[in-house]
Amino acid sequence: MKRIRVWSSRLLGSFRKNRRDRELADEIDSHLQMHIDDNLRSGMSAEEARRDALLKLGGAERTKERYRDRSTFPLIESISQDVRFAARQLRRSPIFAITAVLMLSLGLCAAVSLFAFVDAALIRPLPYPRSERLVYVTEKNATIPDANLSYLDYVDWKQQNTVFQSLDAINSSGYLLQSGIGSISIRGAHVTAGFFRTLGVKPLLGRDFRPGEDLAGAPHVVILSYAGWQQLFGGRKDALGQTIRLSYVPYLIVGILPQGFQFALRGNALVWTPLDPSGPCESRRSCHNLAAIGRLNDGVTIQTALVNMQAIAARLEAEYPDSNRGQWATMLPLSESIVGRVRPILLTLMGGGLLLLLISLVNVANLVLSRSEVRRREVAIRTSLGASTVRLFVQFGTEASVLIVSAAIAGLVLSVWLIKAFTGLIPTNMLAGMPYLQGLGLNGHLLWFAAIAALIAAFLFSLIPSLHLKFSDTGAGLAEGSRGSAGRGWQRLGGHLVVIELAIAAVLLVGAGLFTKSLNRLLHVELSFRPDHLATLSVAAPRYKNDERLLNFEEEVENRVARLPGVQSVGTTSLLPLTYNGNTDWIRLVGRPYNGEHNEVNERDVSVDYFKTLGAQLLRGRYFTAADDPKHANVAIVNQAFARKFFPNDDPIGKRFGDTRLSPKSIRQIVGIVADIREGTLDSEIWPAEYLPFKQSADNFFSVIARTGPDERLMLPVISTAIARIDPEIGTLDQASMIDRIHDSPSAYLHRSAAWLVGGFAGLALLLSVVGLYGVIAYSVNQRTREIGIRMALGAQRRNVRGLILGEAGRLTIRGLSIGLSCSIVAAILIRKLLFGVSSWDLPTLGAVALLLGMGAILASFIPAERAASVNPVDALRIE
């Protein structure tokens, strides 16, 4: 208690210093006067009286000092003095201060912004209770490492496993929502009844699904997502208990999900309904459309769980060889299944951000160093007046801290803005798969990160000048115009720093080059169709089922769209190109030995004009015709990959294939071969594909492609309206031009963002390192002016001098480049999985980077070299 009072009084004293000082002076003064009075009274002379009084006091100044030490905190006193001193110093050299703060805040901003994404995706846990116990379980086979799960397999897994508290499945779907204004297509998800309980999520309002509501014949109930509740009911409480019509079936609303709820693996569903086990896919073991999540029993590791699931999968394989041959179980932590894909790219970008931070640190260190050189004499004076090394360290530290604190504040403000900008650039369809980015912004982790970076910087910047100056001789520093050996030493250290900068710049430039090249390769990958002027959208008519209407549906859509002015041709397909490899069929060739393997091929059901509309080349045989309908023989067109894989030596035309049992209904004849249309994503392989005539495999959901004369983006709403006019029971969704699909596709997006970000970092790094090199060379020329003068006086030619300086710059550049290029090959090997169509050893990229950096270096050293060459020997020798 007493101590607190003393401390607060002293702290207060720090602020009322002047008044205290005056008062003390008065007090001492009155003390001396009284003492002198007494002394005079006892008979001393005036002079004697005064001396005795002062002596007894022990010196007026010393008393005041002791008093002052007690009345405030000396440390605070000296720190606040240092801060003021530092601010004054920085104000006096504003260019240094601004450059340093700008560079540091740029570096910090880059690293902090990227760290925000890394933190959100890779460090913070998923927003479910005990999410580390959640796993993603599904099937895999030889072709697809991450396939869907079939419902019947899921049921067996659920019943037979001994490792899960619960195992639940989800399947995304679309619904047509009937409302006053017609049909709107919305995204939905089917889940088994325990799905939300497994995740640990409770509805905000109403109730969860009850066990048994996911069985055949159960009453239709629906849970709305928070967004769905807001959109459909404006957030009114009375939504509970109301009925909505989803694809013409009434569903009772029983619950509303909490606002933040998202399930990344299946995007943004507005409505959640129980899975219907009587669906056409759910009743077949060979039809795979689910993903499962499980909550592990306490004490069960993921490895144990996987062993258990694989044993079950093996049993099922033995029991149902026809459908389950080669179907194995696979398992990942749920978080891994969500962020696994973005981890490498995020870590790469984070690495780039850290390198930029490093280069900005190095550059500012270099600046600090050259400033400390300028201040050599000031420091020498302070040292000889008794300043300790610690005191100097603290003083340089204070100056560094003033810089860094300003830079950190600027950097954080910038990065808040940058994070918003980055998030805004992510396409919404991708954002749905990244729920962890919700509410991204400044948080504790980020502040810690920035604080640690700032601390490291502060330490570095105070260590460098005090070390540098400590080892140099005080006397030499005081000597007039000394530019002795310490200058050389600094030059060497500065040179090392520049080499580091050049190396980092080289690494970043190579990275940017590789990503740009990859992006270019990706966007120009062979599609085997012409993507320009293609308008695409999807059509759903859930009430059309296996009747005449279904067969005519597709024809009617094609006719209506084809009649629109501006539309040149129209085709339809069950799945648009560039979507994914999947929706496969297992085939068996007629007249070939068969051992039960699954020959997995992409299956696409397409209309007569589909290939013509796409501009895909027919290599042999014929297109489909209107006569390829259920009344005529089954036919198929296959792609080149199919032909190569199954008919390496003979002509596929006329050959026949069917399902795994060669059931008579499934047998079809190959009538044509088309080029390898890219069905999967831009960076995926070409799989064998079979194209079936739409009428022989009709469905109430398909996609429309129209080739248009005018801008296809403008045609999309026209096409959509024309289709909706056919029947209010038809819904359209997912309108986009093919070009936009390519550019917004996740793989293109990832490559593009990597190319832009790393490119930006590389540009800054290039600038910083060239400026750094300029600084070192210019300083060196300054230091060597006298030497150059002597050389010239002894007969050196201007071009020798120029060569001397350029040679010095060249040596640094070559060292930086060779270190940088070797490091960048290592870095490129680390990121090779992210590259597309470019090898880690891409010589043109390496060569271009060497050229670019080399040119930058020549630019940076040209000006100082010219200055050196123009030195007038007489003037140079006369200086000092």
Place this chain on the structure above:
Amino acid sequence: MDDKADVWQGTLALMVLKTLEAMGPLHGYGIARRIEQTSGNVLALNYGTLYPALLRLEQEGAVESEWGVSGNGRKAKFYKLTRTGRRQIEKETREWERTTAIVARFLNPAKERA
């Protein structure tokens, strides 16, 4: 060096407080003279050390200060004992007596044994 100063300062503080208790409000010079007199002029007090000690006592709340006029008409700062100060005297006196008693036992061990 620091340790000795602390001990010294501790005793100096007690002397100052006792002086103020005996004399009532007094200025720094008066306190110094009075301490010297009380010690029978044996103690050579460096007057300069008195002021930090007074400041500390003031910070602790044991004394209060006020500007006034001295006996021979000089302006001076007068220090006055507070309630906290009186309590501190009691406490420190007890501690001092205990300390001296302990030291006394060391100085006269024979007496203790007998």
